Amino acid sequence: RRLYLDTHALVCLLEENGFTTQQSEVIVSALVKIMNTNLDMIYKDMVTKVQQEIALQQVMSHIGGVKKDMIILEKSEFSALRSENEKIKLELQQLKKQVMDEITKVRADNKLNLNLEKSRVKELVSFGYFLHAQQDRALTQTDRKIDTEVADLKTMLESHKLDNIKYLAGSVFTCLTVALGFYRLWI
Numbered sequence: 001r002r003l004y005l006d007t008h009a010l011v012c013l014l015e016e017n018g019f020t021t022q023q024s025e026v027i028v029s030a031l032v033k034i035m036n037t038n039l040d041m042i043y044k045d046m047v048t049k050v051q052q053e054i055a056l057q058q059v060m061s062h063i064g065g066v067k068k069d070m071i072i073l074e075k076s077e078f079s080a081l082r083s084e085n086e087k088i089k090l091e092l093q094q095l096k097k098q099v100m101d102e103i104t105k106v107r108a109d110n111k112l113n114l115n116l117e118k119s120r121v122k123e124l125v126s127f128g129y130f131l132h133a134q135q136d137r138a139l140t141q142t143d144r145k146i147d148t149e150v151a152d153l154k155t156m157l158e159s160h161k162l163d164n165i166k167y168l169a170g171s172v173f174t175c176l177t178v179a180l181g182f183y184r185l186w187i
Helices: 007-016 021-045 049-127 132-186
Strands: none
Touching (some): 007 021
16 A cells, blocks of 8 residues: 655645644644545455456356356257147148048038039939929029038138138247247346
């Protein structure tokens, strides 16, 4: 510790201004004690470079440990998300297959019904059982049935399509939310 005060010059200055030598030395001694006390209090609150480097190393060690924990957590969470996404993809593929099977089944049923109706109408016309008006009515009903079946099929297809989009959007937003959460935790 260095004291940047010329005590001899201060004693001389005090003597020039009317103090005795003993009074000047007592005043300078009191000033030196006060300054030393103040410096002791200041040095108590300060740290040395060695202490600062030790604290910095400890903080860096803790940060390194937290980074390792975050990497492990991130890997485990992302693997869980990947497996969940794979499950959802499989479910979507199964739903798609079921929808396609249903569509194929409905189409086959409609074709069969249409062919049966056509053959029945042809038989009835060939035997002369129906009049022209009855034939028109039967065709109109058949057309209505076909239109109804096609409309039902379209509605069912749109419903399954919307369900698939909902599952996909939910999966994407879930992944995005988790990724943003990790990103926020990381930063």
